[in-house]
Amino acid sequence: MRWYHTVAAFVAGWVLAMTLAATPYGGDIAQVVGPGTIAQLQTPWGVRMAFAPFWEAWQVVDAVFYAREKIDHTRMIKGAIEGMLATLGDKYTFYQEPEKAKQTSDDMQGKTVGIGIYLRITDGKAYVWKPIAEAPAIKAGVRHDDQIIAVDTVQIAPLIAGKSVDEAAVAIAALVRGEPGTPVTLTVQRGTTPAFPITIMRAEFVLPSVEWQTLAGNIAYIHISEFKSNTPEILAQGMRAFVDAKPRGYILDLRHNPGGLLDSAQGVLGLFYDGTALYEQRATGVLKEFHTTAPTPAIPFPTARLVVLMDGNSASASEIVAGALRDRYPDVQIVGTQSFGKGIVQNIYPLSNGGTIRLTISQWLTPNHIAIHGIGLTPDIVVNDDATATANAPCVVDRKPDGTATQCRDPQLKTAIGLIP
Secondary structure, three states: OOOOOEOOOOOOOOOOOOOOOOOOOOOOOOOOOOOOHHHHHOHHHHHHHHHHHHHHHHHHHHHHHOOHHOOHHHHHHHHHHHHHOOOOOOOOOEEEOOOHHHHHHHHOEEEEOOOOEEEEEOOEEEEEEOOOOOOOHEEEEEEEEOOEEEEEOOEEHHHHHOHHHHHHHHHHHHHOOOOOEEEEEEEEEEOOOOOOOEEOOEEEEEOEEEEEEEEEEOOEHHHHHHHOOOOHHHHHHHHHHHHOOOOOOEEEEOOOOOOOOEEEEEEEEEEEEOEEEEEOOOOOEEEEEEEOOOOOOOOOOOOOOOEEEEOOOOHHHHOOOOOOHHHHHHEEEEEEOOOOOOEEEEEEEEEEOOEEEEEEEEEEEEOOOOOOOOOOOOEEEOOOOOOOOOOOOOOOOOOOOOOOOEOOOOHHHHHHOOOOO
């Protein structure tokens, strides 16, 4: 998981029909106001007995708990769902409340309406980790490390007090999101200067997931930060630009990429070859093949040398892409450190309250039938991100040189460049 969250937004899946059960409480029925008695009428007969104790407990609490002001049905339901999923012992299976679920869906679409900043939550305070390029916030003058004191009239400190980092980010995001063309005012503190307001006009913007540039020596550099629904489309633009330039090699940077959508990974691989992207294996043991998907219009597959950069934060769809490319092309080399090792697949199932359940349904294998869950991909050339390394690599993505230097410290990228003849 990344330690920052996007304010602009936070994958789609199939529908889960959720059924509940109930047994009438024999005590003070007049005070029972929860959904238990309604739910029992909607529950299949086959599971009513199994769910009976849960609804008996619900109705007892609803009927006789003395501190009536502490009864919060929304929180009770959230706790019940989270408790149920926790018994599965799978950290990748979890519940998302409605607001967070909407942010996740928007984020994975690659476009959203908001102001466009990534948040950093530290010690009960909210900071701008990074403004998104070309989004409203950066155009209005918001900067990296600005502390957000208030959003309109809502003070941030009491809003996020006692909340987890995730909960705090969701609460702030709910304030800054809104209709395009409407204003929102951030009160920010920059360094030791007094707090001041910045009014920003909300707008739709693209959440960047792909960046590309040509490095010295005509080397095509591609960075994918996450696999969103529009990632293959955006990457195709870069690949088309490289066709005419005829680069002598490609570097695909998947470092710090936590993954994303499976079909996005298939689309990215479809820009490099036509064939098997991965296999999915469910509890039955049967393998299902997932094919690469080609862009429209088609683009010639690159024939120059390809090097892939990975690290311990490269997970899921990143590992699908890197593993498939190495299986497909014997001369593809992975440079960096052992990848994260997330070799399982989740579907997201929407619930009637707007929330979602993200549920693990299978594991995946590379085209050569290699399972990586809990193991990761081992680089062909191990290169650590050495903090003492010389700054002798190009500055890519949002990296900046230190002081008067003209290059950046990036031993992994430097090694990748050296592998391209």
